[in-house]
Amino acid sequence: MEATKTEEIRRKISRKKLDVEQWIIKNKLPREIEDDILSSIMLTLKQRIDADIDNFLFSIPPGITKISLKRRLxxxxxxxxxxxxxxxxxxxxxxxxxxxxxxxxxxxxxxxxxxxxxxxxxxxxxxxxxxxxxxxxxxxxxxxxxxxxxxxxxxxxxxxxxxxxxxxxxxxxxxxxxxxxxxxxxxxxxxxxxxxxxxxxxxxxxxxxxxxSHEVENKAASTIITTFRHRKKNGHAKGH
CATH class of the missing domain: 2.60.120.10 (Jelly Rolls)
Structure with a gap:
C-alpha cells in the first residue's frame, strides 16, 4: 500500500516538473528555485495525496521560499x-x-x-x-x-x-x-x-x-511662474 502511494506521488511530481519549469521560465525566475518548489510539492503530497497543487504558491508552505518568490514576482x-x-x-x-x-x-x-x-x-x-x-x-x-x-x-x-x-x-x-x-x-x-x-x-x-505633496506644490509653483513670465513677456511686446 505504501509502495503504491509512493509511486502515485512520484507520478504526480513527474507531471508537475514540466509545469514548474515552464512557470519558472515564464516568470524569469532563477532555476535553483525549482528544487524548492518541487520539494514543497512533494511534502504537500506526502501529507495529503489529494492536495490541490495546481497553484504552486498555494501549495508551498510558509517560509523563506514563499517570501523570496513573492518578492521576485x-x-x-x-x-x-x-x-x-x-x-x-x-x-x-x-x-x-x-x-x-x-x-x-x-x-x-x-x-x-x-x-x-x-x-x-x-x-x-x-x-x-x-x-x-x-x-x-x-x-x-x-x-x-x-x-x-x-x-x-x-x-x-x-x-x-x-x-x-x-x-x-x-x-x-x-x-x-x-x-x-x-x-x-x-x-x-x-x-x-x-x-x-x-x-x-x-x-x-x-x-x-x-x-x-512637495512635488505637487513645486509643479503648481512652476506653472504659476511660467504663466506670470509668459504674461509679462506678452505685456512688454504689446507695449512696444
Missing part, C-alpha cells in the same frame, strides 16, 4: 504603482511579504460598483475586465469602448494607498465593475495589512507622502 510590479515609485525599498519588501495569493474563477466579480475597496490587487495570471455599467447589471448596457482589460503585471485598487493610515476608518469605493474574464491568479494587499505596514514604518511612509 511582485517587487517590480509595486514599483510601477505611481504612489509607490519613490517609496523606501524596505517598505516595498514589507508590502511584498504581506501579499496573499488568491484565485478568482472565470466570470466572477472582484468588485462591483459601490463596493468598498478593501484590498489592492496585483495580477500574476489571467485577465480582468474593468468597466462602468449604467444599469448596474453585469454584462448589460456596456460596450467594448467602455471596457479596459488588465493582465499579468497590472494592478487595481491604487486608491487604497491614498487613504492609507495606521487604522482605516474609511475605505474608498470602487467606481468600476471589476470582473474576471478568465481564471485569475493574483496577490492582494489587504487594507488591514497595509495599515499594519504604515504603523510599522510611519516615518518612511510619511516621508514619501510629504515628498509627493
Amino acid at each position: 511582485c517587487l517590480e510590479t509595486l514599483k510601477k504603482v505611481k504612489k509607490l515609485q519613490d517609496m523606501n525599498e524596505n517598505v516595498l519588501t514589507l508590502i511584498c511579504d504581506n501579499l496573499k495569493p488568491v484565485r478568482y474563477i472565470e466570470n466572477s466579480f472582484v468588485f462591483r460598483m459601490g463596493d468598498p475597496v478593501d484590498r489592492m490587487l496585483f495580477i500574476s495570471e489571467g485577465t480582468l475586465l474593468i468597466y462602468e455599467s449604467s444599469d448596474g447589471q453585469a454584462g448589460q448596457g456596456i460596450s467594448s469602448m467602455d471596457t479596459r482589460c488588465l493582465g499579468k503585471g497590472d494592478f487595481y485598487g491604487e486608491e487604497l494607498l491614498h487613504c492609507a493610515s495606521k487604522c482605516f476608518t474609511k475605505l474608498p469605493v470602487s467606481s468600476k465593475q471589476v470582473k474576471c474574464h478568465t481564471k485569475v491568479d493574483a496577490f492582494v494587499l489587504m487594507a488591514k495589512d497595509l495599515g499594519a505596514i504604515v504603523s510599522r514604518r510611519p516615518l518612511q511612509w510619511e516621508k514619501n507622502e510629504n515628498k509627493g
